[in-house]
Amino acid sequence: MPHRVYIQTVGCQMNVLDSELAAADLMQVGYELVHSPREADTILYNTCSVRQHAEDKIYSALGRLKPLKQKRPDLIIGVMGCMAQKDRDAIFRRAPHVDLVVGPGQLGRLPEFIDRVRRGDNLSPLPTDFGPAPGGEPVARAVFQPSKLLEIGLDRASGRRKDISESFKTFNVNRTAAMRSVPHQALVRIAFGCDRFCAYCVVPRVRGPEQNRPAAEIEEEVRRLADGGCLEITLLGQTVNGYRDDSGGATVRLSDLLHRLHEIAGIRRLKFVTNHPNYMTDDLLAAMRDLPKVSPYLHVPAQSGANEILRRMKRGYTVEQYREMLERIREKIPQAAVASDFIVGFCGETEEEFQQTVELVRTARFKNSFIFKYSSRPGTKAAELYADDISEEVKRRRNNELLAVQNAICLEDNQPYLGRTVEILVEGPSKVARKQPPGAATVQLVGRTVHDRIVVFDGPRELIGKIIEVTIEKLDPFTLFGKLL
Ligand code: SAH
Ligand code: SF4
Ligand code: F3S
Numbered sequence: 001m002p003h004r005v006y007i008q009t010v011g012c013q014m015n016v017l018d019s020e021l022a023a024a025d026l027m028q029v030g031y032e033l034v035h036s037p038r039e040a041d042t043i044l045y046n047t048c049s050v051r052q053h054a055e056d057k058i059y060s061a062l063g064r065l066k067p068l069k070q071k072r073p074d075l076i077i078g079v080m081g082c083m084a085q086k087d088r089d090a091i092f093r094r095a096p097h098v099d100l101v102v103g104p105g106q107l108g109r110l111p112e113f114i115d116r117v118r119r120g121d122n123l124s125p126l127p128t129d130f131g132p133a134p135g136g137e138p139v140a141r142a143v144f145q146p147s148k149l150l151e152i153g154l155d156r157a158s159g160r161r162k163d164i165s166e167s168f169k170t171f172n173v174n175r176t177a178a179m180r181s182v183p184h185q186a187l188v189r190i191a192f193g194c195d196r197f198c199a200y201c202v203v204p205r206v207r208g209p210e211q212n213r214p215a216a217e218i219e220e221e222v223r224r225l226a227d228g229g230c231l232e233i234t235l236l237g238q239t240v241n242g243y244r245d246d247s248g249g250a251t252v253r254l255s256d257l258l259h260r261l262h263e264i265a266g267i268r269r270l271k272f273v274t275n276h277p278n279y280m281t282d283d284l285l286a287a288m289r290d291l292p293k294v295s296p297y298l299h300v301p302a303q304s305g306a307n308e309i310l311r312r313m314k315r316g317y318t319v320e321q322y323r324e325m326l327e328r329i330r331e332k333i334p335q336a337a338v339a340s341d342f343i344v345g346f347c348g349e350t351e352e353e354f355q356q357t358v359e360l361v362r363t364a365r366f367k368n369s370f371i372f373k374y375s376s377r378p379g380t381k382a383a384e385l386y387a388d389d390i391s392e393e394v395k396r397r398r399n400n401e402l403l404a405v406q407n408a409i410c411l412e413d414n415q416p417y418l419g420r421t422v423e424i425l426v427e428g429p430s431k432v433a434r435k436q437p438p439g440a441a442t443v444q445l446v447g448r449t450v451h452d453r454i455v456v457f458d459g460p461r462e463l464i465g466k467i468i469e470v471t472i473e474k475l476d477p478f479t480l481f482g483k484l485l
Contacts, residue, residue, distance in 0.1 A: 004032045004033075005042040008044070009046040010047060010048045010054055013187050014104075014189070017187040022080070024174045024176060024179050025111055028174055031111075037068070041075060042114060043065065045080065047080065047082055048082050049085075049377070050377075062097075062098060078098070078100040078117075082206040082207065083206075084101045084102055084103050087101075100113055100114065103153045103167075104153070104168065104208075105152075105169055106151040106170070153208050165192075167208065168209065173221055177229060182427045182428055183229065184229060185231070185427065186234070188222060189235075189236045189237070191236075191238065192208065192210070195209060198315055199380060199385070199386075200346065201377070202380060210238070212237075212245050215245045215260065218261075219260055219261065219264075232269040232270075232271070234271040234272065236273065240275060241254050242278075243257065253283060259291065262291045268467060270295065271452075273299045277302070277315075277321070277325050280325050289332050296335055296451060297337045297450065299340075302340045303342060303343050304319075304346065304353070305358070305361070306357060309349055312346070313343075323360075326338065337451035339368050339369065341371075342357060342361070342371045342372070343372050344357070344372070344402060347389060347390070348387075348390075349390055358401065368478075371402050371403055373392075373399050376388040410477035414453070417453070417472045419472065421469050421485065422469065422480070423450070424448055424467070424470060426446070426465060426466050427445075427447055429461070430456055442458045442459055445458070449480075455470060457481065459484050468485075
């Protein structure tokens with residue numbers, strides 16, 4: 001019987017992509033992908049460390065697996081991704097029934113690692129250059145049992161940049177359309193890591209130094225995806241608009257890359273996330289304006305509307321500069337949809353500073369905003385320099401207040417869609433559809449416009465993966481409800 005693996009993924013699209021690639025590698029060596037932990041002989045969590053809450057969820061899920069592991073000692077439990085990189089051997093201390101911990105840069109060797117654990121051939125002496133565990137706890141070699149495996153990237157302060165970078169790179173492009181929930185959409189990484197070190201953010205530590213993939217390699221991957229029937233490509237990078245490839249002589253910027261990918265037959269839509277305000281250059285906006293396949297959608301987080309907070313966050317711009325950037329976007333691409341992220345309750349955020357953020361949201365009219373309560377992350381500059389002094393209650397209130405302002409804007413900006421016909425890429429059945437009878441001729445389907453607006457409508461499953469037109473009949477702040485033409 002083939003091995004059965006269950007993979008649960010939390011976190012951002014980087015993790016979604018990593019899980020897809022890891023699953024592809026495992027299937028290549030004969031694994032079957034299953035949809036519940038109970039059916040599996042290998043359970044893997046692809047984890048996120050960006051906020052405490054994301055980590056807590058994984059630790060409780062791991063806790064719930066303990067009785068299962070006691071009953072079935074041959075069950076293999078693995079923690080991979082960003083929390084693996086951040087918490088390292090501390091994971092074995094908190095959850096002693098975990099067998100392997102694999103960082104994002106080591107995922108390309110996952111089948112080999114699981115095999116080693118299964119064979120018991122997995123003694124993993126801790127390399128000395130991992131440095132102290134987060135919070136300065138000494139790395140306790142003694143707690144290691146011979147059945148544990150730890151493979152992670154090098155600490156960012158541990159040596160030569162080249163070696164550190166290498167330890168965060170994984171290229172395994174064994175992917176097939178069958179791995180994706182929507183075979184017609186694919187994520188393509190164009191850059192690894194981040195060098196910006198925003199004061200609150202753990203990503204530069206857990207994803208390593210910024211590295212740009214050679215444009216030719218990206219182009220080849222997209223060509224292969226197009227040959228496999230892929231219609232929509234989303235390019236991924238932590239500061240995706242800062243992409244530069246200098247490896248081939250002349251510099252290739254994101255705008256140049258978009259021009260090259262635009263030529264690939266079969267590709268209908270190109271998107272890219274996440275942007276940093278400081279790299280929103282005119283050549284990129286011109287490419288977005290001039291290339292019809294590039295979706296007029298820009299996710300470019302502001303994080304705060306108060307200059308003192310932006311300074312302490314080390315974001316590298318003022319709110320005036322952010323607004324100027326918005327004006328440039330609106331001027332060049334009047335129909336562009338702009339989305340943002342905000343952190344509320346950052347260290348020392350006064351009520352007045354919070355109101356400046358509210359004011360930014362009120363006036364900028366983002367297509368949507370992702371709003372987060374500040375979560376102090378060990379090892380970051382903010383955790384080191386400032387007290388996490390805004391109470392949970394105040395964070396929650398600010399979160400709700402900002403959300404209410406944004407939601408009202410979403411509703412107003414959705415109104416003009418009423419009665420309009422829009423083009424969507426059908427992504428799959430909606431949550432409601434999962435409760436509808438499996439044999440039904442039509443189910444509720446979900447699609448997305450080029451502006452990243454979600455459209456729900458009833459139709460046959462055969463429409464999944466197609467680009468079609470629907471007429472909008474109803475709406476709420478987050479969803480347009482359509483009818484097939
Ligand atoms: N590279 C992207 C995304 C980083 S993480 C970027 O630079 O925009 C995604 C979002 O999580 C961030 O934009 C930020 O709003 C939020 N975030 C990051 N660290 C956080 C923290 N410590 N507490 C709360 N939210 C955080
Ligand atoms: Fe984190 Fe800032 Fe890098 Fe984004 S740009 S990943 S917020 S450090
Ligand atoms: Fe989380 Fe790692 Fe993404 S920390 S947000 S999964 S890069």
